[in-house]
Amino acid sequence: MSVGVSLPQARLHELRAADTAAHKKHFHQLIAHTPLLEQIMRDAEFVPGSLKSLRDYAYRPTRLTVGRCYLVGDAAAFVDPINSVGVVFGMYAGSLAAGAIERSLRESAKEERSRALFESQYGARLALFRLLAVPHSEQYLSPEEIARARQVLALSSSRERQLMLLQSTMTHRSQNLAPVLTQLGVTEVPEHSTLALPDLT
Numbered sequence: 001m002s003v004g005v006s007l008p009q010a011r012l013h014e015l016r017a018a019d020t021a022a023h024k025k026h027f028h029q030l031i032a033h034t035p036l037l038e039q040i041m042r043d044a045e046f047v048p049g050s051l052k053s054l055r056d057y058a059y060r061p062t063r064l065t066v067g068r069c070y071l072v073g074d075a076a077a078f079v080d081p082i083n084s085v086g087v088v089f090g091m092y093a094g095s096l097a098a099g100a101i102e103r104s105l106r107e108s109a110k111e112e113r114s115r116a117l118f119e120s121q122y123g124a125r126l127a128l129f130r131l132l133a134v135p136h137s138e139q140y141l142s143p144e145e146i147a148r149a150r151q152v153l154a155l156s157s158s159r160e161r162q163l164m165l166l167q168s169t170m171t172h173r174s175q176n177l178a179p180v181l182t183q184l185g186v187t188e189v190p191e192h193s194t195l196a197l198p199d200l201t
């Protein structure tokens with residue numbers, strides 16, 4: 001079982017300065033204070049030397065396909081553990097790749113086109129989620145990638161756009177998305193109460 005913990009940068013710096021034993025103690029305390037994890041891991045044995053820390057965890061691919069190999073999920077890119085898109089994104093990419101491979105097997109003349117379509121659809125979604133989740137991502141995205149993210153936004157429903165704007169505002173990352181949404185005419189951050197969200201209780 002692999003267990004990850006996301007920490008504010010300042011806390012991570014403090015822990016890095018501390019010795020490994022303090023690092024490990026803090027990790028175990030966090031698990032003990034998280035009831036579900038504590039329950040699942042009650043009989044688990046810690047693997048010595050397995051605790052590692054990492055910053056700037058977001059990574060992106062230079063290519064999404066290599067010949068007949070399609071990259072999906074974390075093998076392709078990682079955006080943000082807090083944004084909670086990893087699993088949905090992995091499944092989205094898997095289904096896009098399956099469609100492209102199926103078309104290629106059925107009509108080999110369409111292989112190149114299917115691959116290009118996969119790269120374009122998946123790449124555009126990745127660009128949008130980087131824009132939504134990675135601070136100052138406008139500095140790292142090329143104008144072409146921002147244009148592709150804008151295309152995805154243009155095809156999204158107005159509710160989806162409003163929710164994305166709301167989310168980016170809640171995490172202080174609206175400076176990424178706001179200019180793109182403004183071009184599409186979405187400027188108002190909706191009040192929570194005006195969005196009839198499903199009752200999840």
Ligand SMILES: Cc1cc2nc3c(=O)[nH]c(=O)nc-3n(C[C@H](O)[C@H](O)[C@H](O)COP(=O)(O)OP(=O)(O)OC[C@H]3O[C@@H](n4cnc5c(N)ncnc54)[C@H](O)[C@@H]3O)c2cc1C
Nearest residue numbers: 004005006072073074075081082083084085086087088090
């Ligand atoms: C701290 C943290 C919190 C997260 N929180 C969320 C969240 O709340 N919501 C969300 O949607 N996503 C979250 N994610 C992201 C999500 O976990 C990943 O994006 C998702 O699991 C990726 O799925 P995957 O199938 O691509 O890769 P994985 O789930 O990593 O699956 C890859 C599998 O391949 C196996 N494997 C590796 N090498 C080999 C090999 N050589 N041979 C055979 N098998 C191999 C691995 O053991 C693993 O089981 C979080 C990630 C982290 C790190």
